[in-house]
Amino acid sequence: xxxxxxxxxxxxxxxxxxxxxxxxxxxxxxxxxxxxxxxxxxxxxxxxxxxxxxxxxxxxxxxxxxxxxxxxxxxxxxxxxxxxxxxxxxxxxxxxxxxxxxxxxxxxxxxxxxxxxxxxxxxxxxxxxxxxxxxxxxxxxxxxxxxxxxxxxxxxxxxxxxxxxxxxxxxxxxxxxxxxxxx
Numbered sequence: 024x025x026x027x028x029x030x031x032x033x034x035x036x037x038x039x040x041x042x043x044x045x046x047x048x049x050x051x052x053x054x055x056x057x058x059x060x061x062x063x064x065x066x067x068x069x070x071x072x073x074x075x076x077x078x079x080x081x082x083x084x085x086x087x088x089x090x091x092x093x094x095x096x097x098x099x100x101x102x103x104x105x106x107x108x109x110x111x112x113x114x115x116x117x118x119x120x121x122x123x124x125x126x127x128x129x130x131x132x133x134x135x136x137x138x139x140x141x142x143x144x145x146x147x148x149x150x151x152x153x154x155x156x157x158x159x160x161x162x163x164x165x166x167x168x169x170x171x172x173x174x175x176x177x178x179x180x181x182x183x184x185x186x187x188x189x190x191x192x193x194x195x196x197x198x199x200x201x202x203x204x205x206x
Contacts, residue, residue: 024146038078045071053129062100069093083158096180103187 029035048067055061069092076085165173 024148034078038075041071041074041078045075058104059101062097062104065100066093066097069097083161099184099187106187 045068048064048071051064052061052068055064069088073085073088073093076082076088
């Protein structure tokens with residue numbers, strides 16, 4: 024399939040209209056200097072990914088992504104930021120040299136994932152069978168085949184919630200109170 028054939032399909036225009044802003048928001052998640060802004064860009068990224076799942080006729084996965092990630096995890100992250108009184112501004116202690124190695128590693132990981140995807144799928148096209156994903160099939164798989172990973176994710180989220188509460192309820196030492204007052 025050539026690029027001209029690919030771009031002639033209307034669904035590919037819809038894909039580009041969703042994927043490009045999603046890609047931009049994903050980039051801004053890791054480059055935002057304010058953690059609250061990064062969380063809001065993550066909301067937009069997750070919304071874009073949900074829209075891409077809707078394009079693939081995977082409605083259940085799309086709405087589960089919206090409900091679980093946007094509706095719960097990111098709200099939990101924002102509450103954690105607000106409760107812990109974490110600084111949300113620019114951290115001027117980070118220099119340009121400290122950003123080079125993570126940037127190179129991120130680009131190398133992106134190249135590796137792109138290469139692996141192209142090797143695995145090549146030029147194969149996606150064919151939709153039936154009416155999309157079956158919610159009944161996904162539900163059965165969650166409580167039969169994937170019950171252990173599903174429960175593990177639940178315990179990880181519970182641990183994150185307990186950790187957030189523990190950090191938030193920690194009393195500050197007199198030295199930390201003095202430092203916070205000086206800022």
